[in-house]
Amino acid sequence: xxxxxxxxxxxxxxxxxxxxGLQLDLYIPQRALSPNGLLPVVAWFVGGxxxxxxxxxxxxxxxxxxxxxVASVTYRVSxxxxxxxxxxxxxxxIRFLRANAAQYGFDPGRIxxxxxxxxxHLALMTALTPHxxxxxxxxxxxxxxxxxxxxxxxxAPTDLRRVAEPDMRAQYSMLHDxxxxxxxxxxxxxxxxxxxxxxxxxxxKDVRPPPLLIIHGRKDSVVPISESERMHAALQAAGADxxxxxxxxxxxxxxxxxxxxxxxxxxxxxx
Numbered sequence: 001x002x003x004x005x006x007x008x009x010x011x012x013x014x015x016x017x018x019x020x021g022l023q024l025d026l027y028i029p030q031r032a033l034s035p036n037g038l039l040p041v042v043a044w045f046v047g048g049x050x051x052x053x054x055x056x057x058x059x060x061x062x063x064x065x066x067x068x069x070v071a072s073v074t075y076r077v078s079x080x081x082x083x084x085x086x087x088x089x090x091x092x093x094i095r096f097l098r099a100n101a102a103q104y105g106f107d108p109g110r111i112x113x114x115x116x117x118x119x120x121h122l123a124l125m126t127a128l129t130p131h132x133x134x135x136x137x138x139x140x141x142x143x144x145x146x147x148x149x150x151x152x153x154x155x156a157p158t159d160l161r162r163v164a165e166p167d168m169r170a171q172y173s174m175l176h177d178x179x180x181x182x183x184x185x186x187x188x189x190x191x192x193x194x195x196x197x198x199x200x201x202x203x204x205k206d207v208r209p210p211p212l213l214i215i216h217g218r219k220d221s222v223v224p225i226s227e228s229e230r231m232h233a234a235l236q237a238a239g240a241d242x243x244x245x246x247x248x249x250x251x252x253x254x255x256x257x258x259x260x261x262x263x264x265x266x267x268x269x270x271x
Contacts, residue, residue, distance in 0.1 A: 010026075047119045050181070091137060125199055215245045220252045
């Protein structure tokens, strides 16, 4: 349907696992601002502690006002499938957007990812692990690249091994409990899996990541800001194009008006 200058295509199946299909919603501007007439598109992964996923909540539709399409993605939550299932889903969504770019008027070379909290974790994993077959999954469009051109991450956990440290566990018990549900057991027992799905473990000078925007609230009581500080430091050491912005009075959730312009500027620069 058309909403003003926006073409909204809902419930598009992008992956199937047995009898279960996963859907995304597309928000497509009618006016292409790029010289070739094709639109950049950003895959949006909502947060919810890997336990909840409602793709109709808080999608960054302000990007569509600037000629950037948005794909809001449903992924499998921890009660349905343990890690790394949701990473497989995120990559399947990127592959779908690339494989079907011509149908929707997207530029297959200008696909970005954007996520908040656990969704930010998924966005980071798409950016940092396009070279790892074990994280691709079999959700559809095999052989199509799941690489992204850029990503924005708001307040994501980046080192799931660290969550088990006594001080972290005591101060951020919710994050600890959600992480164990996501992993399917105690972090100590799932140490190798926790490393595999920790974005910071994949920062390397050998694999240059795409440009990244990291934003975190100083007063976040769910995911400590140190997760983003350490991630940014590692990216800088690896020579990555990584921007870090702190919302000084921000909790785990903040008013998007405080950061939307930074997100818009970032995606316009990188896409």
